[in-house]
Amino acid sequence: xxxxxxxxxxxxxxxxxxxxxxxxxxxxxxxxxxxxxxxxxxxxxxxxxxxxxxxxxxxxxxxxxxxxxxxxxxxxxxxxxxxxxxxxxxxxxxxxxxxxxxxxxxxxxxxxxxxxxxxxxxxxxxxxxxxxxxxxxxxxxxxxxxxxxxxxxxxxxxxxxxxxxxxxxxxxxxxxxxxxxxxxxxxxxxxxxxxxxxxxxxxxxxxxxxxxxxxxxxxxxxxxxx
Numbered sequence: 001x002x003x004x005x006x007x008x009x010x011x012x013x014x015x016x017x018x019x020x021x022x023x024x025x026x027x028x029x030x031x032x033x034x035x036x037x038x039x040x041x042x043x044x045x046x047x048x049x050x051x052x053x054x055x056x057x058x059x060x061x062x063x064x065x066x067x068x069x070x071x072x073x074x075x076x077x078x079x080x081x082x083x084x085x086x087x088x089x090x091x092x093x094x095x096x097x098x099x100x101x102x103x104x105x106x107x108x109x110x111x112x113x114x115x116x117x118x119x120x121x122x123x124x125x126x127x128x129x130x131x132x133x134x135x136x137x138x139x140x141x142x143x144x145x146x147x148x149x150x151x152x153x154x155x156x157x158x159x160x161x162x163x164x165x166x167x168x169x170x171x172x173x174x175x176x177x178x179x180x181x182x183x184x185x186x187x188x189x190x191x192x193x194x195x196x197x198x199x200x201x202x203x204x205x206x207x208x209x210x211x212x213x214x215x216x217x218x219x220x221x222x223x224x225x226x
Contacts, residue, residue, distance in 0.1 A: 025121040026073035026142055029111045031099065032089075032128035033080040035061065041129070047208030048221055055220040060129040060205065061088050067135040069093050073142070074120070077128075078111055105173035112168050124151065124164035131216070132202040133161065144197035152187065153199040159183040161204050169194070 033040050035058050038050045045053035065088050068075055076095045083096045101107035108125055115123040122145045124138070137153075144151040145166055153162030158181025163172070171190045176183050188196070203210055208225070211217040218226050 022074055022119050024073040025119075027115045027118075027120040027123045028068060028071060028073055028075045028138065029108075029115060029123060029125040030064065030068065030075065030077045030094075030128055031080075031107070031111075031125065032061065032064075032077055033057075034082055034084065036081075041205070043206050044208060044210075048225060052220050052222055056205070056211070056217060057129060058088075059217070059220060060131060063131055064126075064128040064133075065089065067133060067138065070135060071138060076111075076115075078107070104178040105176055108163070109168070109170060109173035112165065116168055122164065122166055124162060126162050127204075129205055130161050130202065131205055131211075131214075137199070138162075141199060144199075148195045148197040150191055150194050151197045151199065152184070152191070154184050154201045156201055156203045157181060157206060158185070159204070160187060161202055162199065163187070 035054060037054050038045070040057040041053040044056065048056070069090070074095070075093060076097055077089045078097050078099045080099055083098060085091070089096065097111075099107040100110045111125060112123055122142055124141055124145075126133070126138075141151050141153065141162055141164055145164055149166045150169075151162070151164040152160050155161045159179070160183065165172075169190065172187055176186055205211055
C-alpha cells in the first residue's frame with residue numbers, strides 16, 4: 001500500500017490503494033476530474049459559463065455513480081488531481097486511486113496495466129460525464145468480452161466513451177491526438193487484427209449543442225438559454 005503525500009489528498013487519512021485484491025474477475029475503471037470551477041467541461045463552459053458547466057459536471061458525476069454503484073464487479077475511481085474523502089464516490093463501493101501519466105493515453109495504459117497485474121480478466125474504462133449511458137449498457141459491454149477480446153463504444157465526435165479489453169494492448173495508448181476526431185479511427189486501426197465488439201454510437205457532453213433541448217440539463221442553464 002503506497003501512501004500519498006498530504007498535498008495529493010484531503011486529509012492525512014486519505015490514501016491510494018496500490019495493491020487491490022479483486023473480489024471479481026471484472027474491473028470498471030472510472031476516470032474523473034475533480035469538480036472545480038473553471039477546470040471542468042471547459043468547452044461546454046464556452047457556451048453556458050463556468051458556473052453552469054460545473055453544476056452540469058456535478059450532475060453527470062451523480063449520474064455516473066447511479067449507473068455504476070450496483071454493478072456486480074469491482075469499481076475503481078481514478079481522480080485527476082486529488083483523492084477526495086466523503087464525496088460522490090462512496091468508499092464502501094468504489095476504490096479510489098490517482099491517475100498516473102503524462103497524457104491521457106499513458107494514464108489509461110497505467111490503469112489497465114495495474115488492473116491486469118492485480119488479476120482481473122476483464123477491464124473496461126469510462127469517463128464520468130456520459131449522460132447517454134446506463135447500467136444495462138455497461139453490463140452488456142462486459143458480456144461482450146465473453147466472446148471478444150476488445151469492446152469499444154464510439155462517440156459521435158470521433159472519440160470513444162468506453163474501451164474494454166481482456167489483455168493489455170499498449171499500441172492503443174500511443175500515437176493518438178487525444179481529444180480530437182481521429183482517436184476512434186486510429187484506435188480501430190490498432191485493433192484491425194483483433195476480435196472487437198463495437199457498441200452503439202453515443203453522444204457525449206462537450207458543447208452546449210450536446211445538451212440543448214435535453215430537459216435534464218435545463219435546471220443548470222443560465223436563464224437566457226432555458
